[in-house]
Amino acid sequence: MDAFKVIEKSHMAFKLSPFSVRQLLFLDKAPADIYGLKNNMFTKIIKANTVLNREIIRELIAEGQIKIFIYTDEAHKLISAQQENLRRITRSLSIGDPLKNAKLQMNLLTIHMEFLYQDPTNDDILNLQAQSIKNLAVFLIQNIGLHEKLYNEYIKQKHHFIFAQPMISSLFLTGVLKISKMYSDREIELLFITSYFKDIGMSAIPVEKYNQKDLSQKEKQIFNNHPLESIKILNGRISLGPNHIKIIENHHTFSLLQKELLTDPAPSAQFITGTETVLVNCMDIIAAMITGRPYREATNLFDALDFVRVLVSDEYAHEFRYMVNYFKSFKESV
Numbered sequence: 001m002d003a004f005k006v007i008e009k010s011h012m013a014f015k016l017s018p019f020s021v022r023q024l025l026f027l028d029k030a031p032a033d034i035y036g037l038k039n040n041m042f043t044k045i046i047k048a049n050t051v052l053n054r055e056i057i058r059e060l061i062a063e064g065q066i067k068i069f070i071y072t073d074e075a076h077k078l079i080s081a082q083q084e085n086l087r088r089i090t091r092s093l094s095i096g097d098p099l100k101n102a103k104l105q106m107n108l109l110t111i112h113m114e115f116l117y118q119d120p121t122n123d124d125i126l127n128l129q130a131q132s133i134k135n136l137a138v139f140l141i142q143n144i145g146l147h148e149k150l151y152n153e154y155i156k157q158k159h160h161f162i163f164a165q166p167m168i169s170s171l172f173l174t175g176v177l178k179i180s181k182m183y184s185d186r187e188i189e190l191l192f193i194t195s196y197f198k199d200i201g202m203s204a205i206p207v208e209k210y211n212q213k214d215l216s217q218k219e220k221q222i223f224n225n226h227p228l229e230s231i232k233i234l235n236g237r238i239s240l241g242p243n244h245i246k247i248i249e250n251h252h253t254f255s256l257l258q259k260e261l262l263t264d265p266a267p268s269a270q271f272i273t274g275t276e277t278v279l280v281n282c283m284d285i286i287a288a289m290i291t292g293r294p295y296r297e298a299t300n301l302f303d304a305l306d307f308v309r310v311l312v313s314d315e316y317a318h319e320f321r322y323m324v325n326y327f328k329s330f331k332e333s334v
């Protein structure tokens with residue numbers, strides 16, 4: 001009998017929402033009572049307002065309390081606390097240790113992305129996410145030398161791949177665009193934002209579904225439509241022009257067509273892809289391959305880059321060279 005049934009059976013009629021224990025790393029104190037599962041029963045494990053420290057969190061992880069719970073009608077307190085953290089770090093990114101600040105902002109943005117997936121039509125959540133990611137983009141454009149360290153620190157946090165992949169792919173995109181010397185910083189900033197929000201349409205499927213290898217036919221269809229769904233969610237709510245919206249629309253088209261070309265010399269569709277769309281697509285593929293899934297291991301960066309080499313082949317030789325030049329500096333990660 002699963003835990004929820006046990007609870008129902010014992011007439012403990014309360015409703016809890018799950019969240020990752022790692023979120024506690026970013027809070028000074030518990031925003032509400034926090035519950036965990038012990039012997040298949042929900043038990044209060046941290047009282048509201050308890051001052052949090054790494055020791056408490058380490059103990060919870062050691063006990064297997066990875067997924068913890070809060071009353072659903074108190075979940076807004078958790079969201080507000082994390083949002084306040086995100087606002088604070090967004091305002092003071094350049095004050096103090098830049099590596100530490102950027103790392104914190106990347107982690108808080110990823111936690112906040114989960115809130116956005118849960119409530120994609122909420123303007124306050126989207127606006128805060130957009131404002132903060134813009135600020136991070138400017139920082140990353142100016143600090144290419146910190147990318148590898150940031151990447152290595154970020155993946156240690158073990159965020160769910162659905163929320164980590166857009167961050168990683170957009171970080172890489174920034175580096176490759178900057179190295180190419182073909183784009184102004186403002187153009188790179190807009191492409192970073194485009195890349196970061198391109199998969200927001202995936203919020204149409206519950207995140208746990210992506211842990212499964214196989215989706216149902218209907219879920220597959222929703223997944224395949226996620227670029228259009230992303231546009232629906234973003235249109236008129238975020239400051240991206242029609243060219244960037246077009247990139248979101250086509251952010252998988254290039255790789256899908258290339259795969260078709262590799263197996264069929266006479267493909268069914270002809271499609272001319274802009275360089276930016278190809279780069280967004282390629283960084284997304286690399287980020288997807290190097291982040292593991294419950295049903296497959298992560299690929300190393302070198303093998304992911306080699307896979308992209310096959311895809312872009314001769315058609316985008318310059319662009320591939322920019323990628324190689326950028327990832328050359330990732331000496332510890334290959």
Ligand SMILES: [Fe+2]
Nearest residue numbers: 198199251252
């Ligand atoms: Fe996508």
